[in-house]
Amino acid sequence: MSRRRSKAEQRPDGPPWRVTMHDVIFESDTPAGWVFDVGLLLAILTSVTLVAVETIPSVAERNWLILGRFEWFLTVLFTIEYGARLACAKHPLRYAVSFWGVIDLLSVLPTYVGFFFVESDANSFVILRSIRLLRAFRVLKLWRMMDDAEELSQAIWKARHKIIVFLIVVLVAVTISGTLMYFVENVIPRMTRGESPLDDSEFVASQFDSIPQAMYWAIVTMTTVGYGDIVPKTTIGKFISATLILLGYSLIIVPSGFVTAELTSKKSAEPAAETKCPRCTSAEHHDDAVYCYRCGERLAADG
Incomplete structure (x- = not known):
């Protein structure tokens, strides 16, 4: 229950829309959160693919306008996501200077820097493309969407x-x-x-x-x-x-073998989960789960 309380403490105070937005963006247990994560995953993969395609000279020269429009669409999309995360975070400034906040900023900053600070001559075109390659940082956003990433990193540590x-x-x-x-x-x-x-x-x-x-x-x-x-x-x-x-x-x-042994020992040391969903009666939940992973119903605070 301590992990669940610590997770609940991260939820923002204030109007209900901030709490709802926080649950959708930062949690994946709800249906809306799952849809948000899948959409974000597709956007990240599309963006990284565009970065790779732009390095092919023959493709970039013929389709530069189309690639540019796609890039601006994705940049606006990631900008809205970054603003939404700041709006619903309990401590916006703390999130902005955190690791994930910096990654979110780096995912949109290169496009704006290239647009406002690079002139449109032949020499600066190369600089523009070099700056835009920094958009590959968006692939790091995938790590946040992996539920088992924290467990794996703890085992390695x-x-x-x-x-x-x-x-x-x-x-x-x-x-x-x-x-x-x-x-x-x-x-x-x-x-x-x-x-x-x-x-x-x-x-x-x-x-x-x-x-x-x-x-x-x-x-x-x-x-x-x-x-x-x-x-x-x-x-x-x-x-x-x-x-x-x-x-x-x-x-x-x-x-x-070292990492596998740590994962196995952690699994064997974990007590059996007793928290049941009040709707579907499913009991296989993480200790810090707030919503049911099957039906999305909010779990009881007492477990």
Whole structure:
């Protein structure tokens, strides 16, 4: 019940229309809130698609006017949404400077900046398109619509110490394997030929010309990406490469195991929900749910 009270405390005071607007915009348990979220999702996906399409020169030149009209329509739509969120927020200024408030502002600001502050000559046209690319920030608005995003982020945060240890192990493996490959592929062959390993004036046949370059190869190999721009030539180097690939396959699933364990332990520790909907008698609700997820009926405050 503590989480529900904290959620109820976020509802604004004042006229009923502010409370209703808050429930529609900030909650997704009601039918109206679900429709709002779906409409916002479609608008965000459409906007990000337009940003990507505008980077195709042939399409942008032929359809610039149509793309511009669509963009202004979406900008006005997101501006109305931003104003509505400020109007129904309990603390408008606090919301405006919050993470999501800044993201909402960034989703509309580039279009207005390009319209009012960029002149319409050939050179400023490039600047205008560069500014408008900042509209890709709108994709971050999708994160707010994910109900399980908070649960996933909490699981990652609880497993942060294990993940940090894992990253340290990976860094050690990359450093050791990169250093070994540098010696095996560069230093030893050059010493065998009587050349200086650190003399850049002499011909270097190996692609592993430095330890950072070899560490880059180790990261690409361990993650099983395998660009192929740097490859070992010696037999020992190929053996190290094969070992690193097998090690990468073994380690790549470790972080997901940490997060899965945290999610599983959280689910097993949660008590069974007892709050029932007075209309449809459904009892599978989150602790902080205000409305029934099935019929949209307001849940009893006492649970």
